[in-house]
Amino acid sequence: MTHTTDQCSARPPGRPRSERAAKAIVDATLDLLAEEGGVAGVSIEAVAARAGVGKTTIYRRWPNKEALIIDALAALKEPLPEPRGVSVREDLIAIARAFVADKSDKKRVDCYWSVLGSAERYPELVERVTREVIEPRREVMRAALRRGIASGELRPDLDVELAQWIITGTITHRARAAGAGPVPVDFAERIVDAVLAGFAAH
Amino acid sequence: MTHTTDQCSARPPGRPRSERAAKAIVDATLDLLAEEGGVAGVSIEAVAARAGVGKTTIYRRWPNKEALIIDALAALKEPLPEPRGVSVREDLIAIARAFVADKSDKKRVDCYWSVLGSAERYPELVERVTREVIEPRREVMRAALRRGIASGELRPDLDVELAQWIITGTITHRARAAGAGPVPVDFAERIVDAVLAGFAAH
DNA sequence: CCGATACGCAACTGTACCGTTTCGAAAGTC
DNA sequence: GACTTTCGAAACGGTACAGTTGCGTATCGG
Known part of the structure; x- marks a missing residue:
């Protein structure tokens, strides 16, 4: 040597x-x-x-x-939320809170929005962000919903995919809406409670 | 002369x-x-x-x-939906259907998405689109929800603003999601029924 | 037909950015 | 100190687009 x-x-x-x-x-x-x-x-x-x-x-x-x-x-990736609370409600709120926190970081949201808006031009970028960032987070929520169905807390015929679109879609849309201001801190709880209970009277 | x-x-x-x-x-x-x-x-x-x-x-x-x-x-403006059906459910489905139809027109969605994504650069454009296109449609849905509360079909403590974010946000997010394909035709009914009944069992 | 205006086309100047190269200085290892 | 690599800065040729101008032609009214 x-x-x-x-x-x-x-x-x-x-x-x-x-x-x-x-x-x-x-x-x-x-x-x-x-x-x-x-x-x-x-x-x-x-x-x-x-x-x-x-x-x-x-x-x-x-x-x-x-x-x-x-x-x-x-460099924008944040750790996945890993909820294992006592109830579906708490799990969903925890996940939704993580979403809201993510969306409250204006720079982070704008970056993802910018990339996803460039879908036609840079498909590789979009595909990668979707696979590595978005899909794993969607899966966490789907898993929580499936646990809720298994435990009997959620109706057995619940469309997990649809329910997942509802919660994430609401937060995302609200965060990006022009002129709506920042997402309130209690937004996560309010949306989870609203969709759990339903809009209809009684 | x-x-x-x-x-x-x-x-x-x-x-x-x-x-x-x-x-x-x-x-x-x-x-x-x-x-x-x-x-x-x-x-x-x-x-x-x-x-x-x-x-x-x-x-x-x-x-x-x-x-x-x-x-x-x-040139993209479409006529406002003007639902006056027999029930809140039908009104909401009619409005949601109009949203879904709008969102199924890929060109239309991409145009709005593009403009809204250019918020920082062209605030005047965004402000104009928001005021002339988006806000009137939001108001139609809010009005339907308020009618439902007045008629007793919806729970009196329903947060109209939040409910409106939920329905429009879900459709918008689903339509724009990368790799999710076109919005199914029955998406409007499914989402309205899901949020009316709620996710929780019984 | 005449005057006026719009048409598509091509050429032009000016600006912005890309991706590369060259430069002298700085910051490490041996 | 010798060597190697990176540093920030500047310049270069090439491409793309903005906005303007001139040209020959087409289309209207009178």
């Missing part, structure tokens, strides 16, 4: 890549994605300018805009 | 503007708005090319892209 640098991961020679620069680039990308309202509005030049970084520094790490955005979106 | 052309509306001399061209321009604008997934994706050049029209013909009628898009969106 003539090498003394065989430590572990074979650190390459030369100046190491700045971690600060990488973070600044990702942050700037998300900022622009949220502000410009679309993937098309994000330009490498704008990202570089906002991050206080040379374009070289970006192109050294990512081959193009799509790859940068994909990596940036990964 | 030396003029014989005083007929009525003082028709200007020269070749009149082609109605066909105007329609082709508006159609092309909406097509692009839906396909490109954003206001930014619509370029006058692309509109002209798709409409089979010279750029001059566009600029003669509209001063810029925003004005063109505003006028084009006006």
Whole structure:
């Protein structure tokens, strides 16, 4: 062994890549994605300018805009809610609360909205976000609903898929509605109680 | 009176503007708005090319892209549903059906989605669409819900605003969901029945 | 037919961005 | 100190679009 640098991961020679620069680039990308309202509005030049970084520094790490955005979106992932409460009502409220909290982060919502709005142009991006972020969260809610049916708390003929659309759709729509202001903190409980009890009298 | 052309509306001399061209321009604008997934994706050049029209013909009628898009969106307006059925259930289903039909027109949904997604960039567009298209439809549903409460069909403590978010949000979200396919024809009835009866057993 | 206007088309200037390259300086290892 | 790689900055050619202008033609009224 003539090498003394065989430590572990074979650190390459030369100046190491700045971690600060990488973070600044990702942050700037998300900022622009949220502000410009679309993937098309994000330009490498704008990202570089906002991050206080040379374009070289970006192109050294990512081959193009799509790859940068994909990596940036990964930084948005939040841990899945894992409710195992005593009742369906509490499980659903916990999940809905996590949704509302997510949607209260304006930057986060705007990023997802921007990406999903660019479906025709960047199908790969949309497919990836759907698979890695949206679908797992939908599954958590479906599982909670199925548990409720099994425990007898929910009507046995409940359409789980439809029920799931109702809860997530309401929150999403409310969060994105123009001019409706921020989602109230108790929105999760109110919607769960409303759909559990039903609109009809008695 | 030396003029014989005083007929009525003082028709200007020269070749009149082609109605066909105007329609082709508006159609092309909406097509692009839906396909490109954003206001930014619509370029006058692309509109002209798709409409089979010279750029001059566009600029003669509209001063810029925003004005063109505003006028084009006006062509999307559909008549308001005006339900006065025998029961709240039928009223809500009628309104929901109109929503679903609207959302089944992919071009129409994509156009609104595109515009609303450009909120930060083009606030005037968003404000206008919200005021002239969305809010009147929301009001129709609120009115139906209030009638239901007054008639005793709906529980008196029902949160009308929340109920309205639930129904419209579910349809909108379902229509826009990636990879979920077209909204089924019976979606309107299923959602109304589900929220009327509630999820809970008995 | 004449004048006026609109038509589609092409050419033009100006701006913005892409993706690449070059540069001198900085920051690490040996 | 020698070497390697990254850093931010600047410049480059290429593409796309905005908005304008000129041109020959078409279509209206008188």
